[in-house]
Structure formats: structure tokens, C-alpha cells
Amino acid sequence: MKILVGIKRVVDYNVRVRVKPDGSGVDLDGAKMSINPFDEIALEEALRLREAGKAAEVIVVSIGPNACQQQLRTGLAMGADRAIQVDTEERLQPLAVARTFLAIAEKEQPGLFIVGKQAIDDDNSQTGQMLAALWNRPQATFASEVQVEGDTATVTREVDAGLETIEIDLPAVITTDLRLNEPRFVKLPDIMKAKRKPLEVIPLSDLGVANDNTLEIEHFAPPATREKGIMVDSAEALVTELKNRGLL
Amino acid sequence: MSKILIIAEHNGTELNNATAKCVSCAAATEGSIHILVLAADGAAVAAQAAGIAGVEEVISINHANFAQVLAATQAPEIAAIAADYSHIYGPSSTFGRDLMPRVAALLGVNQVADIMSVKGPRSFQRPVYAGNAIIDVSVPEGMTIVATIRMASWAAAEGGNSAAVSKREASAETPTHSRYIGLKTEGGDLPDLQSANRVIAGGRGLGSEENFQLIYQLASKLGAGVGASRAAVDAGYVPNDMQVGQTGKIISPDLYMAFGISGAIQHVTGIKDAGTIVAINKDAEAPIFEVADIGLVGDLFSIIPEIEAAI
Numbered sequence A: 001m002k003i004l005v006g007i008k009r010v011v012d013y014n015v016r017v018r019v020k021p022d023g024s025g026v027d028l029d030g031a032k033m034s035i036n037p038f039d040e041i042a043l044e045e046a047l048r049l050r051e052a053g054k055a056a057e058v059i060v061v062s063i064g065p066n067a068c069q070q071q072l073r074t075g076l077a078m079g080a081d082r083a084i085q086v087d088t089e090e091r092l093q094p095l096a097v098a099r100t101f102l103a104i105a106e107k108e109q110p111g112l113f114i115v116g117k118q119a120i121d122d123d124n125s126q127t128g129q130m131l132a133a134l135w136n137r138p139q140a141t142f143a144s145e146v147q148v149e150g151d152t153a154t155v156t157r158e159v160d161a162g163l164e165t166i167e168i169d170l171p172a173v174i175t176t177d178l179r180l181n182e183p184r185f186v187k188l189p190d191i192m193k194a195k196r197k198p199l200e201v202i203p204l205s206d207l208g209v210a211n212d213n214t215l216e217i218e219h220f221a222p223p224a225t226r227e228k229g230i231m232v233d234s235a236e237a238l239v240t241e242l243k244n245r246g247l248l
Numbered sequence B: 001m002s003k004i005l006i007i008a009e010h011n012g013t014e015l016n017n018a019t020a021k022c023v024s025c026a027a028a029t030e031g032s033i034h035i036l037v038l039a040a041d042g043a044a045v046a047a048q049a050a051g052i053a054g055v056e057e058v059i060s061i062n063h064a065n066f067a068q069v070l071a072a073t074q075a076p077e078i079a080a081i082a083a084d085y086s087h088i089y090g091p092s093s094t095f096g097r098d099l100m101p102r103v104a105a106l107l108g109v110n111q112v113a114d115i116m117s118v119k120g121p122r123s124f125q126r127p128v129y130a131g132n133a134i135i136d137v138s139v140p141e142g143m144t145i146v147a148t149i150r151m152a153s154w155a156a157a158e159g160g161n162s163a164a165v166s167k168r169e170a171s172a173e174t175p176t177h178s179r180y181i182g183l184k185t186e187g188g189d190l191p192d193l194q195s196a197n198r199v200i201a202g203g204r205g206l207g208s209e210e211n212f213q214l215i216y217q218l219a220s221k222l223g224a225g226v227g228a229s230r231a232a233v234d235a236g237y238v239p240n241d242m243q244v245g246q247t248g249k250i251i252s253p254d255l256y257m258a259f260g261i262s263g264a265i266q267h268v269t270g271i272k273d274a275g276t277i278v279a280i281n282k283d284a285e286a287p288i289f290e291v292a293d294i295g296l297v298g299d300l301f302s303i304i305p306e307i308e309a310a311i
Ligand SMILES: Cc1cc2nc3c(=O)[nH]c(=O)nc-3n(C[C@H](O)[C@H](O)[C@H](O)COP(=O)(O)OP(=O)(O)OC[C@H]3O[C@@H](n4cnc5c(N)ncnc54)[C@H](O)[C@@H]3O)c2cc1C
Pocket: A013, A037, A038, A120, B202, B203, B204, B205, B206, B228, B229, B230, B231, B232, B243, B244, B245, B246, B247, B248, B249, B259, B260, B261, B262, B263, B264, B265, B266, B267, B270, B280, B281, B282, B283, B286, B298, B299, B300, B301
């Protein structure tokens, strides 16, 4: 079977993001960009399934401008077999991303579509669930363990109450949580090899994806700041302070 | 006028307090408020939902397929009754985040995630970039609003109501491609992290699962819930459901005490709504001190016993 993996180009998780003074967005000028951390985990899981003989081919897909070829190349260097860039300058919202993924899934007929549980820029956490709904297939979100046996997958999910296990028929959508695996490091020779791997560019307009029902995003503001705190110099002083504030 | 449907989160017998928080957000949105209970036998849960102040009607749909929560099973049922409503709300818990986008996609709309405040009937504020920016989001006229409610931003609505409960038959077809196997809980009988007034949390600085007992002890003395950083969870000191932060739980206790936690932005975003943040760290330069209301530099292993002695 084939596994498709969604790779989103996002600001690196170490960057301290600041809102532009005019409220039009966040200032990402010159900021380091990376593969969304959850998508690296998604790709790692796909690669492990291929290495375990459960999958034949791993394809990474990114929707965005040319720049996201950089993240696709990193994905190829990690071990993906080929890459697809769906080319658009527009910043698509999750519904349109899911519709685009569906169009790719209909073409490629994967057994699994693995995406991150959330993109750390918009923190939407919607795309995988939406793709599963539009595809009319199962979803296993927030996965921390995946076992594939024949036409089914058993997935452990990180839920608020603990660890839940569900069984799903393939094809299906899985979204990854942090503890699913530790992504491998890319080695220099693999970066060289990745340059020769196929990377297909498909204009978004070729896929006939409707981009309607979008939400209007009007203004960016910095979060409320907390008042500056105080330092105390002993456990006793801390307890006294907490008692004075009626917290103990 | 808005008609708002809230999807109840429950475990079959008890309504989760997240639902009453959604009611507060719905009240701020203004409109008539209905709650939908999908269950195998939802009588008890529906009665609890009917008690929440401001609720006009509880719709109870019982079906064996709803004995466990599976988004693929519930979403079609919700989509089937969505036409009667302008807004469909669920909590931004793992339950709501799994389910609501699936509902939104069936209705062909984008979902508004993590509403922290309501600016108008179709206009909301929500955090992005791990809480480093707050955006205004508006939903154009004519689109059903499907949204999740950020629980740390809303107090639970009061009780004392007795809304009507109406029973309906399940109408949507349920898929068989997804099957529930089981749930493993490890937290024991600690107070629930998301509703506890006090939370004591530990990070990598604790060093081991055994040492984490210090955190549990202090927490039980204070009747507090126990939280942890991702590093502490990854290292196996505590189970995953204790993780606080961008990708764990977002909490808003009156008192949050962080021991041996450095204060990475992904962690801090989970505690920014706490009333008072206390940080204990041996490194005076740790970023956690930038957000702490009260900071104490020192070794947690000597400080915890000293705190216990002083209270
Ligand atoms: C996509 C993504 C999502 C993430 N989501 C989350 C999340 O939801 N929640 C989260 O917490 N993290 C999250 N992280 C991880 C985050 O970036 C940090 O790595 C993590 O929070 C660090 O945990 P820590 O503070 O316990 O460990 P460290 O950063 O290692 O800090 C340990 C601290 O303990 C102190 N210390 C050590 N010994 C003692 C002692 N004896 N007494 C007192 N102090 C001591 C040290 O000075 C240090 O400050 C995420 C990361 C990524 C990439």
C-alpha cells in the first residue's frame, strides 16, 4: 500500500513569534521555517511502516508556494520516495486543505493518509478529521501508537482521560501526537540523494478544489501580558506570600 | 436570532463540566441554547444537562452505537440535525477536537477553533502561534458556525435549571469501519487537572518517576491536581494525560506551582490563564520566571519539604 503524508511548512517551533504593530499579521521576516513538528512524526511513522514491510511507497505532500519544496526535500532526505507540491500562493484554511488532500488521495489511492494533529502556526487541529469526513473513511486522531495488520490498523490515542485504543479499517486517516515516535535525523548523503528523487508540482487550479466558506481573519493582537511578579528568597517567605494572597 | 446547539461531553453516566463552559460561551453569543446528548442510555446525562442555567432544551438521542464515543459515528448524527441551528459548539477537549472538525466538514464549512471570547454573534477571538497572537475571526452570513470552546477561558454556567428534555430517534446511518476497543486511565483519584483550583506541576527537574512522588505528596496535602511538562511525560515520570501546554491541557487554576520546569513557550501557553503562577527553579535565568507572579530560586528537593513544613 501507499502512504501519503501531509507536510506543512511552518515557522520553526523555537522562534518567538511577534505580532506586527499594525495588527495585520505576525512578523515572520527572516524567521527560520521548518516542517511542522507533528508532520515529521507522521513521516517517521510512515517510513517505519514501509521498513516493516507494511507499506510499499511513502509520498509527502505539501500545499503552498515554491518555498515549501525545501520542506519536501527534507522529507525526501528523511526517506520519502517522492513528493508532491500543490502550488498556490494562497494560505488555505483546513477545509480547502482537506479537499486538496482528497483530490490527491483519489488519484493515488493510499491505504493511509497520515497528517499532524495540528499545525503549530494556526493551531487549527482540523485537517485530518475533515479529510476523513470528506473521504468517508475512519479517523484515528492524536495517535501515540499505530499497528497495521492486513486491512486494519489498531491505534492508541492520547485523550484527556488517558490512552484510548480503537480499531479502524483501511484506508484511513491518522493524525499524530508527540509521543508516537522520535523522527530520525537527516544525514548529509541523504540530502544529496534526495535531490534526485521525484518532486511533482501540481497547480492548485488543476485539482478543481473549491475554496469557499472561508473564515475572515481580521486582526492580530499580542496576548495580554501578565503583571511583573516578585521574587522571594525562601520557602517560608513563599508560603507567607501565598497565605497573604488567600491562596493557601 | 441565534440558535445554538452544544454537543454534550460525557462518559455515559456523568456530564463533563466542559459542557457547562460551552453554555457560558453560548450565553455570551446570545440566542436560544440547546444541548445534544448522544448516548446508549442518556437519561442521567440529559437530566444533568437540563440543570444548567440558560439551557432551553435538551435533545436526547439514544442508540447502542453511541455507547462509546467515535467521531465517525457521532458526526453524521449531529450533521443531520444541524440545519435547525446557526451555531454548533463543542468543547476544545480531545473529545471536541476529534469530533467537531468532522461535523464541520460534513456541513462544508471551516471550524472556528478554541473560542476565547465572543465579540458578536458571528465574531470571535482565538489564539494562534501557541498563544503568541490572538486573532479576530468572523464567520460570513449564511454559513453554519461550527466551533470549539477553549475551556480555560470560560467559567462553568451555574446549575438550578430544569429545561425540557426531548427524546429523538437516531436518523443517520452509522459506519462500521471504526471500532472502539478500550480506555486506559492512570491518573487514579487525583482532582481533575482541568477543573482543579490548584495545580502542582513538575518537570524534567524532578529527575525520576520516584522523585515525582514529592509532587504527588504536596498536591494531596493541598488538594491539588497534578500537572507536568512534556519533558517529564516523555521521560516516563508521569502519564500523558498530565501534560500541560500547547499540545497538552490548557488550564486555568487559581494557583499553579511549577517545580523544575524551564518555561518553554509551549508549556507557558497552557498556564497563562492561571490566577497566580509560582515557579521554583534552581536556574535564576529560567524563562518561567518571566511569567511567574512569585518566583523562588533554589533546589526543589530541599524546597518542597520546607514548603510542607511551613503550611
Ligand atoms: C510541537 C511541540 C509541542 C510541545 N508541546 C509541549 C506541551 O504541550 N507542554 C510542554 O510542557 N512542553 C511542550 N513541548 C516541549 C517544550 O518545548 C520543552 O521541551 C519542555 O516544556 C521542557 O520541559 P521541562 O521544562 O520540564 O524541561 P527542561 O527544559 O529540561 O527544564 C528543566 C528545568 O528544571 C530545572 N531544574 C533541574 N533540577 C532542578 C532542581 N533540583 N531544582 C529546581 N529546578 C531544577 C532546570 O533549571 C530547568 O530549568 C513541545 C515541543 C514541541 C516541539
